[in-house]
Amino acid sequence: MDVLLLGASGRIGRRVADELLDRGHGVTGVSRSGEIEGVDDPELVSVAGDATDPDDVARLAAGHDAVASTLGPGDDESPDVLVEMMEAVIEGLGRASVDRLVWTGGAGGLHVGPDTRLVDTDDFPEEWESLARAAIDAYDVLEAADDLDWTYLAPAAMIEPGERTGEYRTAEGELVADEEGDSYISMEDFAVALVDELEEGNAVHTYLGTGY
Ligand SMILES: NC(=O)c1ccc[n+]([C@@H]2O[C@H](COP(=O)([O-])OP(=O)(O)OC[C@H]3O[C@@H](n4cnc5c(N)ncnc54)[C@H](OP(=O)(O)O)[C@@H]3O)[C@@H](O)[C@H]2O)c1
Numbered sequence: 001m002d003v004l005l006l007g008a009s010g011r012i013g014r015r016v017a018d019e020l021l022d023r024g025h026g027v028t029g030v031s032r033s034g035e036i037e038g039v040d041d042p043e044l045v046s047v048a049g050d051a052t053d054p055d056d057v058a059r060l061a062a063g064h065d066a067v068a069s070t071l072g073p074g075d076d077e078s079p080d081v082l083v084e085m086m087e088a089v090i091e092g093l094g095r096a097s098v099d100r101l102v103w104t105g106g107a108g109g110l111h112v113g114p115d116t117r118l119v120d121t122d123d124f125p126e127e128w129e130s131l132a133r134a135a136i137d138a139y140d141v142l143e144a145a146d147d148l149d150w151t152y153l154a155p156a157a158m159i160e161p162g163e164r165t166g167e168y169r170t171a172e173g174e175l176v177a178d179e180e181g182d183s184y185i186s187m188e189d190f191a192v193a194l195v196d197e198l199e200e201g202n203a204v205h206t207y208l209g210t211g212y
Contacts, residue, residue: 001198004030004061009029014037016070025195028047028064080137083141086103107132149204169210
């Protein structure tokens with residue numbers, strides 16, 4: 001499969017690039033500068049592009065089988081740029097006639113109880129709240145994109161660099177937590193989940209939580 005990876009220079013993106021390349025897929029990795037450090041595979045094609053610009057997205061996506069996003073706001077940007085990115089990506093994919101998108105989203109919109117999302121719980125960290133709410137706003141835009149075969153794949157509440165075990169669990173619309181209530185996944189195993197979803201397409205039109 002030939003995959004356009006938006007956000008390939010990011011912490012999660014580099015690991016998704018490695019996982020795709022290790023499985024023999026073609027990867028065109030996008031960052032704003034065109035530089036992607038930390039992915040050693042010479043098969044990676046690196047290109048510059050702005051994911052808030054639908055023209056750029058359409059130009060870059062053309063000819064690919066699928067698009068994966070590990071986009072996140074830059075350090076000096078409002079989290080609301082996630083909505084701008086989502087709108088541009090949906091429009092760009094439409095113009096390029098690419099109909100498969102796996103988007104790395106946020107855990108904040110996942111349910112921890114029948115009527116309670118993680119972001120609405122009392123101990124949700126205040127410093128992450130605006131990012132979590134922007135990610136939910138971006139999800140709302142994606143949810144309306146009926147013509148696109150999208151998957152909104154959310155990490156566990158905590159995601160860090162770690163080990164690739166190849167093991168993980170998923171849940172539709174729900175936070176995945178272990179028996180102690182801890183919700184965690186390594187970035188390497190999140191990358192496994194994302195590439196599995198690209199290959200298998202088991203969760204089209206789904207907000208899918210991941211974790212152990
Ligand atoms: N528990 C959770 O819910 C949770 C935890 C962690 C992360 N996440 C989400 O996962 C996503 C990825 O996280 P991360 O930590 O890997 O992010 P990151 O390291 O900040 O990477 C963000 C990526 O987006 C790219 N980017 C930013 N603006 C762009 C633009 N206008 N055009 C093209 N590329 C652009 C960056 O590239 P350049 O800066 O090189 O251009 C970089 O590759 C984020 O949306 C984040 O909110 C969720």
